[in-house]
Amino acid sequence: MYRLVCVECGESFPPDEILYQCTRCGHLLAVEYDLETIDVDLAAWKRRPLSVWRYREILPVSIEPVSLQEGGTPLYHLSRIGEEIGVPHLYAKHEGMNPTGSFKDRGMTVGVSMALQLGRTSVACASTGNTSASLAAYAAKAGIPAVVLLPAGKVALGKVAQALMHGARVLSIRGNFDKALEMVHELCLSHGLYLLNSVNPFRLEGQKTIGFEALDQLGEVPDRMVLPVGNAGNISAVYKGFTELMTLGRMDRIPMMTGIQASGSSPVVRAIHEGLPEVIPDANPETVATAIRIGAPVNAEKALAAIRKTGGTAESVTDGEILSMQRDLARKEGIGVEPASAASVAGVKRLRDMGAIDRDEKIVCVVTGHLLKDPETVIRQCEPPLEIDADLPSLLSALQRS
Numbered sequence: 001m002y003r004l005v006c007v008e009c010g011e012s013f014p015p016d017e018i019l020y021q022c023t024r025c026g027h028l029l030a031v032e033y034d035l036e037t038i039d040v041d042l043a044a045w046k047r048r049p050l051s052v053w054r055y056r057e058i059l060p061v062s063i064e065p066v067s068l069q070e071g072g073t074p075l076y077h078l079s080r081i082g083e084e085i086g087v088p089h090l091y092a093k094h095e096g097m098n099p100t101g102s103f104k105d106r107g108m109t110v111g112v113s114m115a116l117q118l119g120r121t122s123v124a125c126a127s128t129g130n131t132s133a134s135l136a137a138y139a140a141k142a143g144i145p146a147v148v149l150l151p152a153g154k155v156a157l158g159k160v161a162q163a164l165m166h167g168a169r170v171l172s173i174r175g176n177f178d179k180a181l182e183m184v185h186e187l188c189l190s191h192g193l194y195l196l197n198s199v200n201p202f203r204l205e206g207q208k209t210i211g212f213e214a215l216d217q218l219g220e221v222p223d224r225m226v227l228p229v230g231n232a233g234n235i236s237a238v239y240k241g242f243t244e245l246m247t248l249g250r251m252d253r254i255p256m257m258t259g260i261q262a263s264g265s266s267p268v269v270r271a272i273h274e275g276l277p278e279v280i281p282d283a284n285p286e287t288v289a290t291a292i293r294i295g296a297p298v299n300a301e302k303a304l305a306a307i308r309k310t311g312g313t314a315e316s317v318t319d320g321e322i323l324s325m326q327r328d329l330a331r332k333e334g335i336g337v338e339p340a341s342a343a344s345v346a347g348v349k350r351l352r353d354m355g356a357i358d359r360d361e362k363i364v365c366v367v368t369g370h371l372l373k374d375p376e377t378v379i380r381q382c383e384p385p386l387e388i389d390a391d392l393p394s395l396l397s398a399l400q401r402s
């Protein structure tokens with residue numbers, strides 16, 4: 001059993017009420033389970049495949065889920081990069097290996113399942129790209145229509161391609177993400193579509209399983225979890241999951257939750273550094289990492305609490321640092337990610353250089369989306385292939401050059 005609870009005033013609401021914020025004070029809602037009454041059989045968990053649904057006792061879905069086999073992503077040891085930056089126990093959880101190529105699938109398998117469980121027949125979101133790609137695919141699997149609003153001209157090519165091909169109704173808004181979210185929220189409230197942005201408390205329930213899987217794969221609690229932060233839903237979700245495992249007696253401490261933003265879009269970092277009670281939005285966020293190009297993070301209040309309560313921190317990295325780490329991950333570790341994803345590892349390098357991270361920390365970075373999401377940014381950084389005549393001498397002479 002569970003209920004929806006306001007993170008600010010503690011008001012609680014029944015589980016089948018369709019709400020995206022507290023009706024008393026307007027703050028965010030979270031799903032709260034009666035953990036004392038939930039029987040989590042650890043042996044049963046271990047027997048199930050590594051996936052979002054391994055942990056179904058502490059997920060809100062009671063129907064057969066709308067699933068494309070999400071989760072179960074690899075945890076890689078970054079041996080070369082870790083050695084280079086002076087943190088040998090550095091790991092990357094590659095969320096780009098999900099069905100549509102980002103962690104958003106963990107949220108959508110739960111979110112779209114909940115849409116059906118609550119009797120809704122259409123879904124919608126605003127998106128910097130990956131949320132729309134994922135929603136489009138899960139709506140297709142569920143057999144219901146999806147509407148997605150994108151900030152015009154600011155969405156990576158692969159993500160638009162996915163949303164279109166999976167059959168969503170795709171609209172480009174002449175405005176930024178924050179504006180698109182405001183509009184889709186109004187549309188959902190007035191026209192009964194089910195809203196699947198990260199203000200939706202059920203979506204975050206799916207995403208918390210990133211942390212569960214990381215624990216199961218590492219076989220111990222990492223000292224630090226590092227995530228790129230856009231709307232700050234994912235870092236909040238992973239933290240919430242850990243608090244549940246603590247209550248269930250499955251963990252004895254929570255990793256230091258560490259959020260990384262791009263320097264042109266870093267309201268959470270500023271709030272942490274300056275000790276502000278809430279974030280001051282960026283009116284014009286700008287970064288090459290479009291997935292975290294967000295000026296008014298919707299889940300900021302949850303994320304600030306997660307970072308502060310765990311002794312974590314937040315830091316920003318430049319677009320140059322992000323792109324350079326994207327290349328290092330690709331060339332030194334064989335891991336292909338989109339720019340926002342590389343921010344987490346670039347953030348570890350920056351924090352280590354600042355002396356804010358100890359050498360012997362065990363660190364799990366979440367790398368959030370696949371390289372192919374944003375081919376245009378990749379191509380801009382690389383030399384194009386050299387075109388040569390189709391004979392061996394030309395080939396040999398080309399290989400000798402460079």
Ligand SMILES: *Cc1c(COP(=O)(O)O)cnc(C)c1O
Nearest residue numbers: 130230231232233234291368369
């Ligand atoms: C959505 C997304 C993020 C940001 O996650 P939030 O929950 O909004 O903080 C980071 N990277 C990628 C690839 C994403 O798709």
Ligand SMILES: [Zn+2]
Nearest residue numbers: 006009022025
């Ligand atoms: Zn409230």
